Amino acid sequence: LNSIYKFSSSSPIEIVIVNNASIEEKSYKYFYEIENRIEKNFSHKILDYNFDFNYSKINNYAVQHTNGDTLILLNNDVEILSENWDYYLSSNANRNDIGCAGAKLLFDDLTIQHAGVILGIGGVAGHSHKYFSSKSNGYNGRLQKTQEYSAVTAACLCVTKQKWNKVGGLDESNLAVNYNDVDFCLKLRKLNYRNIYLPHVVAIHHESK
Numbered sequence: 001l002n003s004i005y006k007f008s009s010s011s012p013i014e015i016v017i018v019n020n021a022s023i024e025e026k027s028y029k030y031f032y033e034i035e036n037r038i039e040k041n042f043s044h045k046i047l048d049y050n051f052d053f054n055y056s057k058i059n060n061y062a063v064q065h066t067n068g069d070t071l072i073l074l075n076n077d078v079e080i081l082s083e084n085w086d087y088y089l090s091s092n093a094n095r096n097d098i099g100c101a102g103a104k105l106l107f108d109d110l111t112i113q114h115a116g117v118i119l120g121i122g123g124v125a126g127h128s129h130k131y132f133s134s135k136s137n138g139y140n141g142r143l144q145k146t147q148e149y150s151a152v153t154a155a156c157l158c159v160t161k162q163k164w165n166k167v168g169g170l171d172e173s174n175l176a177v178n179y180n181d182v183d184f185c186l187k188l189r190k191l192n193y194r195n196i197y198l199p200h201v202v203a204i205h206h207e208s209k
Contacts, residue, residue: 001015001034003079003080003081004074004080004086005039005042006080007080007081007082007083007084007085008041008084008086009084009086009087011041011086011087011090012042012043012068013041013043014044014066014067014068015034015042015045016045016047016062016065016066017034017044017045017046017047017076018047018048018049018058018059018061019031019046019049020049020050020051020053020058021049021050021051031046045065047061047065049061053176053177054172054176054177055154055170055176055177055180056169056170056171056172056180057170057172057176059154059170060169060170063161063164063169068161069160069161069162070090070093070161071158071159071160071161072086072089072090072156072157073154073155073156073158073181074155075154075155075156075205077205077206077207078155078156078203078204078205078206079206080203081106081202081203081204082202082203085103085201085202085203088101088198088200088201089103089156089158089198089201090158092158092196092198093158093159093160093163094160097192097193097194098193098194098196099159099189099191099194100152100157100158100184100185100193100195100196101152101157101158101159101196101198102114102149102152102153102156102157102158102195102196102197102198103152103156103197103201104134104197104198104199104200104201104202104203105153105155105156105202105203105205106134106202106203106204107204107205107207107209108204108206109209110134110204111133111209112127112128112129112130112131112132112133112134112136113127113130113207114130114152114153114205115127115129115130115132115142115143115197115199116129116147116149116151116152116197117149117150117151117152117153117181117182117185118149118150119150119182124179125151125179125182127153128142128149128197129143134202143199145199146198146199146200147196148195148196149196149197150182150189150195151181151182151184151185151186151195152181152185152196152197154170154180154181154184155205155207156201156203156205163188163193166191167184167187167191169184170183170184171183171184
């Protein structure tokens with residue numbers, strides 16, 4: 001959240017946090033602080049979801065309680081590194097031909113965790129250029145170029161609410177944990193929307209390597 005406050009543009013942002021059955025007292029103290037925090041251009045909302053973990057259902061639930069016309073799904077272990085990240089994501093997601101817009105995500109050691117999703121890797125789908133140096137240009141410079149991919153990860157994914165509703169959000173019945181983002185992006189592709197990767201939107205995804 002501190003990185004969101006630091007690097008966001010001047011656009012109004014509604015931060016919706018879903019509390020999925022947290023058990024630590026310090027978590028609830030933090031939620032209370034956030035709900036009462038005053039930040040220019042930001043509003044805060046805490047939602048309780050006290051059921052088994054289901055990534056798709058949690059995000060679908062959160063979207064129902066949002067007021068904005070543009071959504072950014074953001075995992076709680078993502079730390080923004082680039083200025084105006086929200087403007088770049090949302091302005092692209094609001095283009096008529098674009099479905100989802102995604103970011104360049106790095107591991108803690110600044111190697112690539114996500115730079116677009118390619119179908120077929122590992123038998124299903126995987127991240128482009130995984131483990132490359134963040135300073136690398138990638139294959140034919142692709143790490144540094146805005147481009148279309150089959151999908152982008154929901155760890156940091158931007159889409160308009162209108163397009164989200166067109167495909168019914170994430171598949172909470174069949175894809176509770178993994179690949180719901182890939183499925184979502186492919187559904188948008190079927191409607192002739194393109195999913196794009198933005199190399200100038202950079203964040204650390206503090207996911208274990």
